[in-house]
Amino acid sequence: MKKYNPEIVFENDLFVAVNKPSGLLSIPDREQTQTSLKDILLEKYGAIFTVHRLDRDTSGIIIFAKTEAAHKFFSQLFEGREIEKYYMGLVHGIPTPKKGTIDAPIAEHGVQKGFYIVHQRGKPSVTDYEVIEENKTFSLVQFQLHTGRTHQIRVHCKNMGHPLACDELYGDGKPVLLSSIKKKYKLSKHDEEERPMLNRLALHSYRLKFTDADGKIIDLKAELPKDIRALLQQLKKN
Numbered sequence: 001m002k003k004y005n006p007e008i009v010f011e012n013d014l015f016v017a018v019n020k021p022s023g024l025l026s027i028p029d030r031e032q033t034q035t036s037l038k039d040i041l042l043e044k045y046g047a048i049f050t051v052h053r054l055d056r057d058t059s060g061i062i063i064f065a066k067t068e069a070a071h072k073f074f075s076q077l078f079e080g081r082e083i084e085k086y087y088m089g090l091v092h093g094i095p096t097p098k099k100g101t102i103d104a105p106i107a108e109h110g111v112q113k114g115f116y117i118v119h120q121r122g123k124p125s126v127t128d129y130e131v132i133e134e135n136k137t138f139s140l141v142q143f144q145l146h147t148g149r150t151h152q153i154r155v156h157c158k159n160m161g162h163p164l165a166c167d168e169l170y171g172d173g174k175p176v177l178l179s180s181i182k183k184k185y186k187l188s189k190h191d192e193e194e195r196p197m198l199n200r201l202a203l204h205s206y207r208l209k210f211t212d213a214d215g216k217i218i219d220l221k222a223e224l225p226k227d228i229r230a231l232l233q234q235l236k237k238n
Contacts, residue, residue: 004024006037007019015051015066016041016045018037019061020061022201025037026050026062049065049068052078052148055203057200058201060087060222061208061222083208086145087204088228089157089165089203091141091157092165093137095139101127102126102127104156105125116155118155125147137235138235153203154167154169155170157170164201165201166199166201166202167201168201175198176198176231178234197230204222204224206224207220208220
């Protein structure tokens, strides 16, 4: 089993903010088949409370409360949409316009459980987006979530015709290979097959900003993971 050692971005007596690696569950699933980030933190702190969650394959900043009072405070912040939530994602192609707001209600699919669609019977869902870097194959896009629906960014990206890279549910799920970007790509003689540059959902929770109980502004950031940074470097070269 893969051993995770998540990086702590910030902590005080009330909460801990962690840079969650891709592939790690935020909280235990029903089957309890694998260790979650919450399990790791429970071991470290003894008591920890879930405030929000990230999809297993999404990396980046997630907050856990250390006390019941802090849990209540953060739950109210999230419910009242008083936390600014920013993500970075790599999408296929170049969205047009390059900056805008997607206001499209999201509902769970009637038959396919765990799959979400844009549908008028859905809950209001609002995402701001802005293209930060572009390349003919992929664009790096910043998203700001104004609502917190399950799979919101993934569903909205699919709906605008630019799904997230390596999204198995809402895109083609194919890994990103260097040979698909680099014109004169040659497989090294040590490798029998090409190793993907990116083989997981290209979505990262990179910034959370809020005012704490003492009125102090807390602005937390987690830089893009190595795999996404390496891919962006390659895209710049080609």
